[in-house]
Amino acid sequence: MAKAVTVNQIRNVPFALALAFACAWMLDPSAAIPAGFASLVSFSQYPHLLVTSLAFGVLALFHRQTSTFLSSKAFVVASCSLCFLGFFGAWACSLQPETFQGVLPFACLCVTALCRASLLISCLKALAGLPLVDCLLTLIAWQFFVGILRALSTLLPPLAISCIAPLAIALCLTRKTSIALWRENPTATSPSEEAGKIEPRSFFPIARLLLIYSLIIFTIQTLQGFAPTPVASVSYFGLFIAIAVTSIALAVNGRIVRIKQLYDASLAILELAIIVFAIGAGCSYEIASILLDASYMTFSTFFFTILCNLCQRRGNNPVFVFSLAYLAEQLAAFLGEAFSGMIGPGVHALPLVLLAGLGAIAFVYLSPLRDGSLERSADPAKAQYVDPARYYTILAETCTSVAMQCSLTKREGDVLLLLAQRKTLAQISDGLAVSLATAKTHTHNIYKKLGVHSKQELYQFLGLENLSYSAKSSTKPTR
Numbered sequence: 001m002a003k004a005v006t007v008n009q010i011r012n013v014p015f016a017l018a019l020a021f022a023c024a025w026m027l028d029p030s031a032a033i034p035a036g037f038a039s040l041v042s043f044s045q046y047p048h049l050l051v052t053s054l055a056f057g058v059l060a061l062f063h064r065q066t067s068t069f070l071s072s073k074a075f076v077v078a079s080c081s082l083c084f085l086g087f088f089g090a091w092a093c094s095l096q097p098e099t100f101q102g103v104l105p106f107a108c109l110c111v112t113a114l115c116r117a118s119l120l121i122s123c124l125k126a127l128a129g130l131p132l133v134d135c136l137l138t139l140i141a142w143q144f145f146v147g148i149l150r151a152l153s154t155l156l157p158p159l160a161i162s163c164i165a166p167l168a169i170a171l172c173l174t175r176k177t178s179i180a181l182w183r184e185n186p187t188a189t190s191p192s193e194e195a196g197k198i199e200p201r202s203f204f205p206i207a208r209l210l211l212i213y214s215l216i217i218f219t220i221q222t223l224q225g226f227a228p229t230p231v232a233s234v235s236y237f238g239l240f241i242a243i244a245v246t247s248i249a250l251a252v253n254g255r256i257v258r259i260k261q262l263y264d265a266s267l268a269i270l271e272l273a274i275i276v277f278a279i280g281a282g283c284s285y286e287i288a289s290i291l292l293d294a295s296y297m298t299f300s301t302f303f304f305t306i307l308c309n310l311c312q313r314r315g316n317n318p319v320f321v322f323s324l325a326y327l328a329e330q331l332a333a334f335l336g337e338a339f340s341g342m343i344g345p346g347v348h349a350l351p352l353v354l355l356a357g358l359g360a361i362a363f364v365y366l367s368p369l370r371d372g373s374l375e376r377s378a379d380p381a382k383a384q385y386v387d388p389a390r391y392y393t394i395l396a397e398t399c400t401s402v403a404m405q406c407s408l409t410k411r412e413g414d415v416l417l418l419l420a421q422r423k424t425l426a427q428i429s430d431g432l433a434v435s436l437a438t439a440k441t442h443t444h445n446i447y448k449k450l451g452v453h454s455k456q457e458l459y460q461f462l463g464l465e466n467l468s469y470s471a472k473s474s475t476k477p478t479r
Contacts, residue, residue, distance in 0.1 A: 019145075033047065051113045053331050063320035066319055067125075067319045080119070083111075087159060090108040120322075120326070121326070132404050133405060139304060147240050149161060210325060213328055214331070222337070226343075228345040234290060241290065245269075245298050249262055258398070266296075267295070269294050270359050271356060273291035276288045312407050313404075395420055399420055415446060416446055418432075420458070
Protein backbone atom coordinates (compact mmCIF):
# COMPACT_ATOMS: atom_id res chain seq x y z
CA MET A 1 0.00 0.00 0.00
CA ALA A 2 1.16 3.53 -0.65
CA LYS A 3 2.13 6.01 2.03
CA ALA A 4 -1.39 7.26 2.77
CA VAL A 5 -4.89 7.46 1.37
CA THR A 6 -4.90 9.86 -1.56
CA VAL A 7 -7.49 12.46 -2.53
CA ASN A 8 -8.50 10.41 -5.56
CA GLN A 9 -9.24 7.47 -3.28
CA ILE A 10 -11.39 9.68 -1.02
CA ARG A 11 -13.38 10.67 -4.10
CA ASN A 12 -14.46 7.05 -4.41
CA VAL A 13 -16.45 7.25 -1.16
CA PRO A 14 -19.73 8.27 -2.87
CA PHE A 15 -19.23 5.35 -5.23
CA ALA A 16 -18.74 3.00 -2.25
CA LEU A 17 -21.91 4.39 -0.68
CA ALA A 18 -23.87 3.66 -3.86
CA LEU A 19 -22.45 0.14 -3.93
CA ALA A 20 -23.49 -0.32 -0.30
CA PHE A 21 -27.05 0.81 -1.04
CA ALA A 22 -27.20 -1.52 -4.03
CA CYS A 23 -26.23 -4.45 -1.78
CA ALA A 24 -28.45 -3.27 1.09
CA TRP A 25 -31.52 -3.83 -1.05
CA MET A 26 -31.13 -7.50 -0.18
CA LEU A 27 -32.04 -6.69 3.42
CA ASP A 28 -35.81 -6.47 3.11
CA PRO A 29 -37.16 -7.95 -0.13
CA SER A 30 -40.41 -9.12 1.53
CA ALA A 31 -42.58 -6.44 -0.08
CA ALA A 32 -41.45 -7.52 -3.53
CA ILE A 33 -42.30 -11.22 -3.02
CA PRO A 34 -45.84 -12.20 -4.10
CA ALA A 35 -47.59 -14.59 -1.73
CA GLY A 36 -48.48 -16.87 -4.62
CA PHE A 37 -44.87 -17.21 -5.69
CA ALA A 38 -43.80 -18.05 -2.13
CA SER A 39 -46.37 -20.85 -2.01
CA LEU A 40 -44.92 -22.41 -5.18
CA VAL A 41 -41.56 -22.86 -3.45
CA SER A 42 -42.82 -24.00 -0.08
CA PHE A 43 -39.53 -25.57 1.00
CA SER A 44 -37.66 -22.26 0.81
CA GLN A 45 -37.93 -19.25 3.08
CA TYR A 46 -36.38 -16.99 0.44
CA PRO A 47 -37.94 -17.86 -2.95
CA HIS A 48 -36.95 -14.47 -4.36
CA LEU A 49 -33.41 -15.83 -4.68
CA LEU A 50 -34.60 -17.77 -7.72
CA VAL A 51 -35.88 -14.64 -9.46
CA THR A 52 -32.72 -12.75 -8.56
CA SER A 53 -30.65 -15.62 -9.98
CA LEU A 54 -32.68 -15.39 -13.18
CA ALA A 55 -31.98 -11.64 -13.36
CA PHE A 56 -28.22 -12.13 -13.07
CA GLY A 57 -28.44 -15.00 -15.56
CA VAL A 58 -30.10 -12.71 -18.11
CA LEU A 59 -27.36 -10.10 -17.62
CA ALA A 60 -24.68 -12.78 -18.08
CA LEU A 61 -26.38 -14.13 -21.19
CA PHE A 62 -26.72 -10.71 -22.82
CA HIS A 63 -23.57 -9.15 -21.36
CA ARG A 64 -22.36 -7.80 -24.71
CA GLN A 65 -25.60 -5.94 -25.33
CA THR A 66 -25.98 -4.61 -21.78
CA SER A 67 -22.37 -3.46 -21.36
CA THR A 68 -22.90 -0.44 -23.58
CA PHE A 69 -25.71 1.19 -21.59
CA LEU A 70 -24.95 0.06 -18.02
CA SER A 71 -22.59 3.04 -17.67
CA SER A 72 -24.96 5.75 -18.88
CA LYS A 73 -26.51 8.32 -16.58
CA ALA A 74 -29.93 7.78 -18.19
CA PHE A 75 -29.78 4.09 -17.34
CA VAL A 76 -29.02 4.83 -13.67
CA VAL A 77 -31.97 7.20 -13.37
CA ALA A 78 -34.36 4.88 -15.23
CA SER A 79 -33.34 1.81 -13.22
CA CYS A 80 -33.70 3.64 -9.92
CA SER A 81 -37.16 4.87 -10.93
CA LEU A 82 -38.27 1.38 -11.94
CA CYS A 83 -36.90 -0.10 -8.71
CA PHE A 84 -38.84 2.42 -6.66
CA LEU A 85 -42.03 1.74 -8.63
CA GLY A 86 -41.48 -2.01 -8.31
CA PHE A 87 -41.12 -1.90 -4.53
CA PHE A 88 -44.03 0.51 -4.18
CA GLY A 89 -46.22 -1.65 -6.43
CA ALA A 90 -45.36 -4.82 -4.52
CA TRP A 91 -46.12 -3.05 -1.25
CA ALA A 92 -49.49 -1.83 -2.58
CA CYS A 93 -50.35 -5.34 -3.78
CA SER A 94 -49.47 -6.80 -0.38
CA LEU A 95 -52.06 -4.54 1.29
CA GLN A 96 -54.89 -6.11 -0.72
CA PRO A 97 -53.76 -9.62 -1.65
CA GLU A 98 -57.29 -10.67 -2.62
CA THR A 99 -57.55 -7.93 -5.23
CA PHE A 100 -54.02 -8.04 -6.67
CA GLN A 101 -53.05 -11.60 -7.52
CA GLY A 102 -51.15 -13.37 -10.26
CA VAL A 103 -49.37 -11.41 -12.95
CA LEU A 104 -49.04 -7.94 -11.40
CA PRO A 105 -47.20 -8.88 -8.16
CA PHE A 106 -44.93 -11.26 -10.04
CA ALA A 107 -44.17 -8.54 -12.62
CA CYS A 108 -43.23 -6.16 -9.80
CA LEU A 109 -40.87 -8.78 -8.40
CA CYS A 110 -39.22 -9.43 -11.78
CA VAL A 111 -38.79 -5.74 -12.63
CA THR A 112 -37.35 -4.97 -9.19
CA ALA A 113 -34.94 -7.91 -9.29
CA LEU A 114 -33.68 -7.11 -12.80
CA CYS A 115 -33.21 -3.39 -12.15
CA ARG A 116 -31.38 -3.74 -8.87
CA ALA A 117 -29.22 -6.52 -10.33
CA SER A 118 -28.33 -4.19 -13.19
CA LEU A 119 -27.46 -1.38 -10.80
CA LEU A 120 -25.26 -3.65 -8.70
CA ILE A 121 -23.43 -4.90 -11.80
CA SER A 122 -22.97 -1.32 -13.03
CA CYS A 123 -21.38 -0.44 -9.67
CA LEU A 124 -19.00 -3.39 -9.87
CA LYS A 125 -18.24 -2.62 -13.52
CA ALA A 126 -16.95 0.77 -12.41
CA LEU A 127 -15.08 -0.85 -9.52
CA ALA A 128 -13.20 -3.01 -12.03
CA GLY A 129 -11.51 0.14 -13.32
CA LEU A 130 -9.67 0.87 -10.08
CA PRO A 131 -6.13 -0.22 -9.13
CA LEU A 132 -5.91 -3.01 -6.59
CA VAL A 133 -5.21 -0.82 -3.55
CA ASP A 134 -7.94 1.65 -4.51
CA CYS A 135 -10.28 -1.29 -5.02
CA LEU A 136 -9.52 -2.63 -1.54
CA LEU A 137 -10.02 0.78 0.08
CA THR A 138 -13.33 1.24 -1.73
CA LEU A 139 -14.50 -2.19 -0.61
CA ILE A 140 -13.57 -1.35 3.00
CA ALA A 141 -15.74 1.78 2.76
CA TRP A 142 -18.46 -0.37 1.18
CA GLN A 143 -18.36 -2.77 4.15
CA PHE A 144 -18.57 0.13 6.58
CA PHE A 145 -21.65 1.60 4.89
CA VAL A 146 -23.34 -1.81 4.61
CA GLY A 147 -22.74 -2.36 8.34
CA ILE A 148 -24.38 0.98 9.13
CA LEU A 149 -27.33 0.21 6.85
CA ARG A 150 -27.84 -3.21 8.43
CA ALA A 151 -27.78 -1.63 11.87
CA LEU A 152 -30.35 0.96 10.76
CA SER A 153 -32.54 -1.77 9.26
CA THR A 154 -33.12 -3.10 12.79
CA LEU A 155 -34.56 0.30 13.83
CA LEU A 156 -36.26 1.70 10.75
CA PRO A 157 -39.68 0.52 9.52
CA PRO A 158 -39.88 -2.03 6.69
CA LEU A 159 -39.08 -0.80 3.18
CA ALA A 160 -37.35 2.34 4.50
CA ILE A 161 -33.97 1.44 2.98
CA SER A 162 -35.65 0.04 -0.13
CA CYS A 163 -37.33 3.40 -0.71
CA ILE A 164 -34.26 5.48 0.13
CA ALA A 165 -31.84 3.38 -1.92
CA PRO A 166 -33.00 4.42 -5.44
CA LEU A 167 -32.60 8.11 -4.62
CA ALA A 168 -29.21 7.57 -2.96
CA ILE A 169 -27.87 5.54 -5.89
CA ALA A 170 -29.13 8.07 -8.43
CA LEU A 171 -27.39 10.91 -6.57
CA CYS A 172 -24.13 9.01 -5.99
CA LEU A 173 -23.66 7.32 -9.35
CA THR A 174 -24.55 10.35 -11.45
CA ARG A 175 -21.80 12.40 -9.82
CA LYS A 176 -19.04 13.51 -12.15
CA THR A 177 -16.39 11.55 -10.24
CA SER A 178 -18.28 8.27 -10.51
CA ILE A 179 -19.07 8.74 -14.19
CA ALA A 180 -15.35 9.36 -14.76
CA LEU A 181 -14.64 5.93 -13.29
CA TRP A 182 -16.74 4.32 -16.00
CA ARG A 183 -15.19 6.34 -18.78
CA GLU A 184 -11.67 5.57 -17.59
CA ASN A 185 -12.31 1.85 -17.11
CA PRO A 186 -9.15 0.12 -18.38
CA THR A 187 -11.09 -3.05 -19.15
CA ALA A 188 -12.35 -1.34 -22.28
CA THR A 189 -8.85 -1.52 -23.72
CA SER A 190 -6.18 -4.13 -23.98
CA PRO A 191 -4.61 -5.10 -20.65
CA SER A 192 -1.21 -5.23 -22.29
CA GLU A 193 0.75 -2.14 -23.27
CA GLU A 194 2.22 -3.92 -26.24
CA ALA A 195 0.24 -3.22 -29.39
CA GLY A 196 -1.47 -6.22 -30.90
CA LYS A 197 -0.63 -8.55 -28.00
CA ILE A 198 -3.73 -9.46 -25.98
CA GLU A 199 -3.39 -12.18 -23.40
CA PRO A 200 -5.62 -15.26 -23.72
CA ARG A 201 -8.86 -14.92 -21.79
CA SER A 202 -8.59 -18.10 -19.78
CA PHE A 203 -11.72 -18.71 -17.74
CA PHE A 204 -10.18 -21.34 -15.45
CA PRO A 205 -9.10 -18.97 -12.64
CA ILE A 206 -12.56 -17.37 -12.59
CA ALA A 207 -14.27 -20.78 -12.58
CA ARG A 208 -12.16 -21.88 -9.63
CA LEU A 209 -13.01 -18.67 -7.77
CA LEU A 210 -16.72 -19.15 -8.48
CA LEU A 211 -16.56 -22.71 -7.15
CA ILE A 212 -14.94 -21.55 -3.90
CA TYR A 213 -17.43 -18.69 -3.59
CA SER A 214 -20.37 -21.07 -4.08
CA LEU A 215 -19.07 -23.48 -1.43
CA ILE A 216 -18.63 -20.67 1.11
CA ILE A 217 -22.05 -19.12 0.42
CA PHE A 218 -23.71 -22.55 0.64
CA THR A 219 -21.98 -23.21 3.98
CA ILE A 220 -22.88 -19.81 5.44
CA GLN A 221 -26.51 -19.90 4.33
CA THR A 222 -26.95 -23.47 5.60
CA LEU A 223 -25.59 -22.59 9.02
CA GLN A 224 -27.81 -19.51 9.20
CA GLY A 225 -30.77 -21.76 8.44
CA PHE A 226 -29.85 -24.16 11.25
CA ALA A 227 -30.21 -21.37 13.83
CA PRO A 228 -33.43 -22.03 15.82
CA THR A 229 -34.10 -18.29 16.15
CA PRO A 230 -33.42 -15.44 13.70
CA VAL A 231 -30.10 -13.83 14.56
CA ALA A 232 -29.68 -11.52 11.58
CA SER A 233 -30.27 -8.49 13.83
CA VAL A 234 -26.77 -8.90 15.34
CA SER A 235 -24.88 -10.22 12.33
CA TYR A 236 -23.89 -6.73 11.17
CA PHE A 237 -21.24 -6.76 13.89
CA GLY A 238 -19.43 -9.24 11.66
CA LEU A 239 -19.00 -6.54 9.03
CA PHE A 240 -17.01 -4.41 11.44
CA ILE A 241 -14.85 -7.44 12.26
CA ALA A 242 -14.26 -7.86 8.52
CA ILE A 243 -13.30 -4.18 8.26
CA ALA A 244 -10.77 -4.63 11.06
CA VAL A 245 -9.29 -7.77 9.47
CA THR A 246 -8.99 -6.10 6.06
CA SER A 247 -7.52 -2.92 7.48
CA ILE A 248 -4.92 -4.86 9.48
CA ALA A 249 -3.97 -6.84 6.37
CA LEU A 250 -3.44 -3.58 4.49
CA ALA A 251 -1.54 -1.86 7.30
CA VAL A 252 0.98 -4.59 8.10
CA ASN A 253 2.05 -5.23 4.52
CA GLY A 254 3.42 -1.82 3.61
CA ARG A 255 3.79 -1.37 -0.14
CA ILE A 256 2.99 -4.99 -1.04
CA VAL A 257 -0.58 -6.15 -0.50
CA ARG A 258 -0.66 -9.89 0.16
CA ILE A 259 -4.29 -10.35 -0.76
CA LYS A 260 -4.23 -14.07 0.03
CA GLN A 261 -4.21 -13.20 3.74
CA LEU A 262 -7.88 -12.23 3.41
CA TYR A 263 -8.64 -15.59 1.81
CA ASP A 264 -6.93 -17.47 4.64
CA ALA A 265 -8.57 -15.32 7.32
CA SER A 266 -12.03 -15.79 5.82
CA LEU A 267 -11.86 -19.57 5.81
CA ALA A 268 -10.33 -19.64 9.30
CA ILE A 269 -13.23 -17.51 10.61
CA LEU A 270 -15.70 -19.79 8.80
CA GLU A 271 -14.29 -22.91 10.44
CA LEU A 272 -14.39 -21.14 13.82
CA ALA A 273 -18.06 -20.26 13.24
CA ILE A 274 -18.86 -23.94 12.60
CA ILE A 275 -17.19 -24.89 15.88
CA VAL A 276 -19.05 -22.18 17.81
CA PHE A 277 -22.36 -23.19 16.21
CA ALA A 278 -21.77 -26.83 17.18
CA ILE A 279 -21.68 -25.81 20.86
CA GLY A 280 -25.39 -25.04 20.63
CA ALA A 281 -25.70 -23.39 24.02
CA GLY A 282 -26.15 -19.91 25.40
CA CYS A 283 -25.43 -17.19 22.86
CA SER A 284 -23.42 -19.46 20.55
CA TYR A 285 -25.88 -18.93 17.67
CA GLU A 286 -25.51 -15.16 17.87
CA ILE A 287 -21.72 -15.41 18.01
CA ALA A 288 -21.72 -17.88 15.10
CA SER A 289 -23.89 -15.52 13.04
CA ILE A 290 -21.48 -12.65 13.65
CA LEU A 291 -18.54 -14.84 12.64
CA LEU A 292 -20.36 -16.02 9.51
CA ASP A 293 -20.98 -12.45 8.42
CA ALA A 294 -17.34 -11.58 9.09
CA SER A 295 -16.23 -14.56 7.01
CA TYR A 296 -18.56 -13.63 4.16
CA MET A 297 -17.48 -10.00 3.98
CA THR A 298 -13.77 -10.79 4.33
CA PHE A 299 -13.96 -13.30 1.51
CA SER A 300 -16.13 -10.95 -0.58
CA THR A 301 -13.42 -8.30 -0.33
CA PHE A 302 -10.82 -10.80 -1.51
CA PHE A 303 -13.15 -12.27 -4.13
CA PHE A 304 -14.22 -9.05 -5.84
CA THR A 305 -10.71 -7.60 -5.70
CA ILE A 306 -9.39 -10.66 -7.51
CA LEU A 307 -12.23 -10.52 -10.06
CA CYS A 308 -11.54 -6.83 -10.74
CA ASN A 309 -7.86 -7.62 -11.23
CA LEU A 310 -8.61 -10.54 -13.55
CA CYS A 311 -10.87 -8.31 -15.65
CA GLN A 312 -8.01 -5.83 -15.98
CA ARG A 313 -5.20 -8.31 -16.67
CA ARG A 314 -7.09 -10.74 -18.92
CA GLY A 315 -9.52 -8.40 -20.61
CA ASN A 316 -12.65 -10.28 -19.44
CA ASN A 317 -15.95 -8.46 -19.71
CA PRO A 318 -16.77 -7.28 -16.14
CA VAL A 319 -20.53 -7.42 -16.76
CA PHE A 320 -20.25 -11.11 -17.68
CA VAL A 321 -17.87 -11.96 -14.82
CA PHE A 322 -19.81 -10.20 -12.06
CA SER A 323 -23.17 -11.44 -13.33
CA LEU A 324 -21.87 -15.00 -13.16
CA ALA A 325 -20.51 -14.33 -9.67
CA TYR A 326 -23.85 -13.16 -8.34
CA LEU A 327 -25.68 -15.90 -10.21
CA ALA A 328 -23.52 -18.43 -8.38
CA GLU A 329 -24.05 -16.62 -5.07
CA GLN A 330 -27.85 -16.49 -5.32
CA LEU A 331 -28.14 -20.12 -6.40
CA ALA A 332 -25.76 -21.30 -3.66
CA ALA A 333 -27.69 -19.27 -1.07
CA PHE A 334 -30.99 -20.74 -2.27
CA LEU A 335 -29.65 -24.30 -2.16
CA GLY A 336 -28.10 -23.78 1.28
CA GLU A 337 -31.28 -22.30 2.72
CA ALA A 338 -33.40 -25.06 1.15
CA PHE A 339 -31.03 -27.73 2.51
CA SER A 340 -31.22 -26.38 6.05
CA GLY A 341 -35.00 -26.00 5.73
CA MET A 342 -35.46 -29.66 4.83
CA ILE A 343 -33.26 -30.86 7.73
CA GLY A 344 -34.69 -28.46 10.30
CA PRO A 345 -33.17 -26.11 12.90
CA GLY A 346 -30.72 -27.15 15.58
CA VAL A 347 -27.30 -28.72 15.80
CA HIS A 348 -26.85 -31.62 13.36
CA ALA A 349 -23.52 -33.42 13.66
CA LEU A 350 -23.31 -34.91 10.15
CA PRO A 351 -24.21 -31.70 8.23
CA LEU A 352 -21.77 -29.70 10.37
CA VAL A 353 -18.98 -32.16 9.58
CA LEU A 354 -19.92 -31.94 5.90
CA LEU A 355 -19.83 -28.13 5.94
CA ALA A 356 -16.51 -28.11 7.75
CA GLY A 357 -15.18 -30.50 5.11
CA LEU A 358 -16.32 -28.20 2.30
CA GLY A 359 -14.44 -25.34 3.92
CA ALA A 360 -11.33 -27.48 4.27
CA ILE A 361 -11.54 -28.49 0.59
CA ALA A 362 -11.75 -24.84 -0.44
CA PHE A 363 -8.84 -23.97 1.83
CA VAL A 364 -6.47 -26.79 0.85
CA TYR A 365 -7.23 -27.69 -2.76
CA LEU A 366 -8.98 -24.76 -4.39
CA SER A 367 -6.84 -21.79 -3.38
CA PRO A 368 -7.10 -19.38 -6.34
CA LEU A 369 -3.51 -18.29 -5.86
CA ARG A 370 -2.06 -21.79 -5.85
CA ASP A 371 0.25 -22.24 -8.82
CA GLY A 372 2.76 -25.02 -8.64
CA SER A 373 4.86 -23.50 -11.40
CA LEU A 374 5.53 -20.48 -9.17
CA GLU A 375 6.52 -22.53 -6.13
CA ARG A 376 9.02 -24.77 -7.93
CA SER A 377 12.25 -23.70 -9.55
CA ALA A 378 14.94 -25.53 -11.51
CA ASP A 379 17.55 -22.96 -10.53
CA PRO A 380 20.74 -24.92 -9.64
CA ALA A 381 21.66 -22.19 -7.14
CA LYS A 382 18.50 -22.94 -5.12
CA ALA A 383 20.42 -25.02 -2.58
CA GLN A 384 22.57 -22.03 -1.71
CA TYR A 385 19.70 -20.31 0.08
CA VAL A 386 19.35 -20.76 3.80
CA ASP A 387 15.78 -22.02 3.53
CA PRO A 388 15.02 -22.55 -0.17
CA ALA A 389 11.52 -24.00 0.20
CA ARG A 390 10.32 -21.23 2.48
CA TYR A 391 12.06 -18.57 0.41
CA TYR A 392 10.55 -19.64 -2.88
CA THR A 393 7.07 -20.02 -1.43
CA ILE A 394 7.17 -16.52 0.04
CA LEU A 395 8.76 -15.16 -3.15
CA ALA A 396 6.01 -16.62 -5.32
CA GLU A 397 3.28 -15.14 -3.15
CA THR A 398 5.04 -11.77 -3.07
CA CYS A 399 5.46 -11.63 -6.84
CA THR A 400 1.83 -12.68 -7.37
CA SER A 401 0.64 -9.93 -5.04
CA VAL A 402 2.85 -7.31 -6.71
CA ALA A 403 1.63 -8.39 -10.15
CA MET A 404 -1.98 -7.90 -9.04
CA GLN A 405 -1.33 -4.66 -7.20
CA CYS A 406 0.51 -3.04 -10.11
CA SER A 407 -1.66 -4.62 -12.85
CA LEU A 408 1.18 -6.49 -14.53
CA THR A 409 0.28 -8.74 -17.42
CA LYS A 410 0.66 -12.49 -17.00
CA ARG A 411 3.92 -12.54 -18.95
CA GLU A 412 5.25 -9.58 -16.97
CA GLY A 413 4.38 -11.50 -13.80
CA ASP A 414 6.46 -14.44 -15.05
CA VAL A 415 9.39 -12.13 -15.79
CA LEU A 416 9.03 -10.48 -12.37
CA LEU A 417 9.38 -13.82 -10.62
CA LEU A 418 12.50 -14.67 -12.63
CA LEU A 419 13.99 -11.25 -11.91
CA ALA A 420 13.30 -11.78 -8.21
CA GLN A 421 15.14 -15.09 -8.48
CA ARG A 422 18.24 -13.16 -9.66
CA LYS A 423 18.03 -14.45 -13.22
CA THR A 424 19.87 -12.54 -15.94
CA LEU A 425 18.12 -11.29 -19.05
CA ALA A 426 19.73 -14.10 -21.04
CA GLN A 427 18.43 -16.70 -18.59
CA ILE A 428 14.96 -15.13 -18.70
CA SER A 429 15.04 -15.20 -22.49
CA ASP A 430 15.97 -18.89 -22.52
CA GLY A 431 13.54 -19.86 -19.76
CA LEU A 432 10.52 -18.20 -21.36
CA ALA A 433 11.55 -19.00 -24.95
CA VAL A 434 11.44 -15.34 -26.00
CA SER A 435 13.96 -13.09 -27.62
CA LEU A 436 16.39 -11.02 -25.59
CA ALA A 437 14.75 -7.84 -26.86
CA THR A 438 11.35 -9.06 -25.64
CA ALA A 439 12.81 -9.87 -22.21
CA LYS A 440 14.28 -6.35 -22.04
CA THR A 441 10.92 -4.85 -23.01
CA HIS A 442 9.08 -6.78 -20.30
CA THR A 443 11.71 -5.74 -17.75
CA HIS A 444 11.40 -2.10 -18.77
CA ASN A 445 7.59 -2.27 -18.43
CA ILE A 446 7.91 -3.86 -14.98
CA TYR A 447 10.34 -1.18 -13.80
CA LYS A 448 8.02 1.53 -15.10
CA LYS A 449 4.89 0.12 -13.40
CA LEU A 450 6.69 -0.50 -10.10
CA GLY A 451 8.51 2.84 -10.14
CA VAL A 452 12.00 1.34 -9.87
CA HIS A 453 15.09 1.87 -12.02
CA SER A 454 17.36 -1.08 -11.34
CA LYS A 455 17.47 -4.61 -10.03
CA GLN A 456 18.69 -3.41 -6.66
CA GLU A 457 15.69 -1.09 -6.34
CA LEU A 458 13.47 -3.97 -7.42
CA TYR A 459 14.93 -6.18 -4.67
CA GLN A 460 14.33 -3.42 -2.14
CA PHE A 461 10.75 -3.04 -3.35
CA LEU A 462 10.16 -6.79 -2.92
CA GLY A 463 11.89 -6.86 0.46
CA LEU A 464 14.69 -9.12 -0.78
CA GLU A 465 17.68 -6.85 -0.25
CA ASN A 466 18.68 -8.58 3.01
CA LEU A 467 18.59 -12.12 1.64
CA SER A 468 22.00 -13.65 1.03
CA TYR A 469 22.78 -15.08 -2.36
CA SER A 470 25.96 -15.87 -4.24
CA ALA A 471 25.02 -15.62 -7.87
CA LYS A 472 27.46 -13.14 -9.39
CA SER A 473 24.98 -11.98 -11.99
CA SER A 474 22.65 -10.76 -9.30
CA THR A 475 25.09 -8.10 -8.13
CA LYS A 476 24.94 -6.27 -11.44
CA PRO A 477 21.80 -4.20 -11.83
CA THR A 478 20.37 -4.54 -15.32
CA ARG A 479 18.34 -1.82 -16.87
